[in-house]
Amino acid sequence: MRIAHVGVEIVPAENGAFVGGLVKNVATVSAAQVRQGHDVHVVTSDVRGRFTEDQTTPYGRVHRVPTTGTYGSAVFAATFLARAGRTVRRLHRALPFDLIHVHSAYASLGAIRYTLGRLGIPMVFSLYSPNFRARPGHDCNGSRALGRRRIARRALRAFDRTIVPSENLRSRVVELGIPDETVSQILPALDPALLGSLPTREEARRRLRLPERAPVILFVGNYSPWKGVESLLHAMADIRASNPDAILVTAWGEPYEWDGNRRDDVLGLIQRLGLDPAVRQVGIVPDVETLLRAADLLVSPFECTCKVLDYPLSILEAMACERPVISTNVGGIPELLDGGERGLVVEPRDTAALVRAIRAILEDRSRAEAIGRSGARWVRDRAGPETVLASVMFVYGEVGA
Numbered sequence: 001m002r003i004a005h006v007g008v009e010i011v012p013a014e015n016g017a018f019v020g021g022l023v024k025n026v027a028t029v030s031a032a033q034v035r036q037g038h039d040v041h042v043v044t045s046d047v048r049g050r051f052t053e054d055q056t057t058p059y060g061r062v063h064r065v066p067t068t069g070t071y072g073s074a075v076f077a078a079t080f081l082a083r084a085g086r087t088v089r090r091l092h093r094a095l096p097f098d099l100i101h102v103h104s105a106y107a108s109l110g111a112i113r114y115t116l117g118r119l120g121i122p123m124v125f126s127l128y129s130p131n132f133r134a135r136p137g138h139d140c141n142g143s144r145a146l147g148r149r150r151i152a153r154r155a156l157r158a159f160d161r162t163i164v165p166s167e168n169l170r171s172r173v174v175e176l177g178i179p180d181e182t183v184s185q186i187l188p189a190l191d192p193a194l195l196g197s198l199p200t201r202e203e204a205r206r207r208l209r210l211p212e213r214a215p216v217i218l219f220v221g222n223y224s225p226w227k228g229v230e231s232l233l234h235a236m237a238d239i240r241a242s243n244p245d246a247i248l249v250t251a252w253g254e255p256y257e258w259d260g261n262r263r264d265d266v267l268g269l270i271q272r273l274g275l276d277p278a279v280r281q282v283g284i285v286p287d288v289e290t291l292l293r294a295a296d297l298l299v300s301p302f303e304c305t306c307k308v309l310d311y312p313l314s315i316l317e318a319m320a321c322e323r324p325v326i327s328t329n330v331g332g333i334p335e336l337l338d339g340g341e342r343g344l345v346v347e348p349r350d351t352a353a354l355v356r357a358i359r360a361i362l363e364d365r366s367r368a369e370a371i372g373r374s375g376a377r378w379v380r381d382r383a384g385p386e387t388v389l390a391s392v393m394f395v396y397g398e399v400g401a
Contacts, residue, residue: 001033001038001039001098001099001396001401002038002039002041002095002096002097002098002099003030003033003038003039003040003041003097003098003099003100003101003396004041004042004043004088004091004092004097004099004100004101005026005030005040005041005042005043005060005101005102005103006042006043006044006084006088006100006101006102006103006112007022007023007026007042007043007044007102007103007104008044008045008080008104009023009044009045009046009047009048009071010022010023010026010027010042010044010062010103011023011044011046011048011050011051011062012027012050013048013284014048014050015284015285015286016286017284017285017286019284020308020313021128021188021308021309021312021313021314022103022104022105022128022188022309024188024189024191024313025103025126025128025188025189025309025313026042026059026103027059028059028188028189028190028191028192028385028388029189029385029388029389029392030042030059030060031058031059031060031385032189032385032386032388032389033060033389034058034059034060036389040059040060040061041060041061041062041063041091041097042057042059042060042061042062042063043063043065043084043087043088043091044062044063044064044065044084045064045065045066045067045071045076045080045084046064046065047067047071051064052064063087063091065080065083065084065087066079066083067079067080067083077109081109081111081112081115082115084112084115085112085114085115085116085117086115088100088116088119089116089117089119092119092121096119096121097119097121098121098122098401099121099122099123099124099396099399099401100116100119100121100122100123100124101123101124101125101126102123102124102125102126102159103125103126103128104125104126104127104128105127105128105129105131105306105307105308105309106129106131106132106133107127107131107132107152107155107156107173107176108132108133108148108151108152108155109155110125110127110152110155110156110158110159111151111155113125113155113158113159114158121401122160122161122396122399122400122401123158123159123160123399124159124160124161124162124163124395124396124399125155125156125159125161125162125163126162126163126164127156127162127163127164127169127173128164128165128188128308128309128310129169129305129306129307129308129309129310129331130168130169130172130305130306130310130331131306131307132148132149132151132152132176133148138226138304138306138307139306149176149177152176153176153177153178156173156176156178157177157178160182160399160400161182161183161184161395161398161399162178162182162183162184163183163184163185163186163392163395164183164184164185164186164310165185165186165187165188165309165310165311165332166185166310166311166331166332166335166336167185167332167335168310168331168332168335169185169310169331169332170183170185184391184395186388186391186392186395187311187316187379187382187383187388188309188311188313188316188383188388189383189384189385189388189389190313190316190317190320190379190383190384190385191317191385192384192385193287193289194288194289194317194320194321195320195380195384198289198293198321198322199289199290199293200293201293201294203293204290204291204293204294205294207290207294208249208282208290208291208294210247210249210280210294211245211247213245214245214246214247215239215243215245215246215247215296215362216246216247216249216294216295216296217232217236217239217246217247217248217249217295217296217297217299217358218248218249218250218251218291218292218294218295218297218298218299218318218323219232219248219249219250219251219252219298219299219300220251220252220288220291220298220300220314220317221251221252221300221314222252223252223262223263223265223266224262224307225262225303226302226303226304226305226306226307226308227300227301227302227303227308228300228301228302228303228328228348228349229250229252229266229301230266230269231301231303231348231349231350231351231354232248232299232301232354233248233266233269233270233273233275234273234351235299235301235351235354235355235358236248236273236275236278236279237273237274237275238351238355239355239358239359240275240278242359243362246278246362247278247279247280248275248278248279248280249279249280249282249291249294249295250279250280250281250282251282251283251284251285251288251291252281252283252284288314288317289317289321292317292318292321292323293321293323295323296323296324296361296362296368297318297323297324297325297326297358297361297362297368298314298315298318298323298324298325298326299325299326299327299354299358300312300314300315300325300326300327300328301326301327301328301346301348301349301354302327302328302330302331302333302348303328303330303348303349304330304331304348305330305331305332305333306331310331310332310333311332311333311336312327312333315327315333315336315337315343316336316379316383318375319342319343319372319375319376319378319379320375320376320379320380320383321372321376322369322372322373322375322376323372323375324343324344324361324367324368324371324372324375325337325342325343325344325371325375326343326344326345326346326354326357326358326361327343327344327345327346328345328346328347328348329345329346329347329348330348333345337375338378340371341371341374342371342374342375342378343371343375344357344360344361344371
């Protein structure tokens with residue numbers, strides 16, 4: 001099958017790591033499709049400058065779409081819509097695709113269907129977050145604005161099928177007016193490295209030069225306000241007051257410049273809270289499994305999921321590595337963590353509740369291990385790349401590809 005995946009910034013960072021749940025999912029699924037013998041093409045922007053021309057990779061032939069404007073701006077989105085559509089049409093004329101699969105955290109990016117023109121082939125849209133805005137930005141409540149809902153509904157209805165990661169997002173899309181039978185829930189795919197032989201806690205700590213006995217809390221993400229890192233830093237100041245050996249490992253960074261980069265603000269808060277000795281910044285890493293196995297828990301205090309996966313991939317990765325998770329009551333996270341069975345949930349921006357949850361995990365090793373095992377059983381059965389690929393290919397078959 002000849003498949004075109006279309007989305008923004010589906011390219012690795014300089015160290016080869018894919019950054020972001022959407023990007024990782026597309027790279028993992030498309031690589032699995034390549035292994036099965038499909039002819040896979042990825043049409044994407046590349047403000048990171050990883051590719052200057054079309055290039056063959058393990059996850060398909062990458063076609064770079066030039067864009068205008070700063071990443072995340074309205075100008076950037078508009079030029080990507082127009083030029084990506086033109087690129088796909090050109091490739092389709094040279095050798096027809098069997099299916100086009102568009103990926104975005106914004107329902108409104110489905111408007112690319114109209115720049116693609118009448119190609120006469122099935123088209124699938126993967127919507128990763130409950131964001132129905134017409135312009136880049138937050139939409140924390142899945143937008144009740146009538147104008148936005150109409151734009152999102154029209155964009156999604158232009159596709160033969162919509163794929164979402166969570167039941168929460170499925171219900172929001174159906175509420176928007178998309179027929180239930182055209183919406184499929186499929187989890188994002190985990191990197192195969194997370195499902196193989198994993199290092200022990202002790203081995204992982206030796207690799208990272210972390211103290212063997214110190215409590216280690218892990219944060220994976222960028223400096224964006226919706227990731228909630230400020231809440232975690234304030235909580236960490238309280239944790240250190242009673243547990244001075246506790247360490248916060250931060251796997252964060254920005255793979256490209258974009259509107260809203262808050263790196264200096266976050267680093268300034270670390271200094272003001274006196275947390276410099278407690279925070280180990282490791283940047284963007286290609287082997288997140290080592291970090292997760294070295295940590296006692298992952299803390300992901302999201303303020304919303306309107307610009308990230310509604311089932312955040314960092315949480316799924318922690319579950320696969322048998323690590324307990326503390327996150328927040330937003331988006332699809334409560335259903336993912338199943339009311340405490342697979343992780344603890346607190347309200348966003350509630351620092352006191354976050355402190356209590358962290359202490360509960362650190363002080364009860366047997367409970368932490370039970371949560372970790374429960375999460376691993378659940379996610380490994382559902383999010384392996386071959387399992388996810390089978391579900392994706394089933395959808396392709398249903399729409400006639």
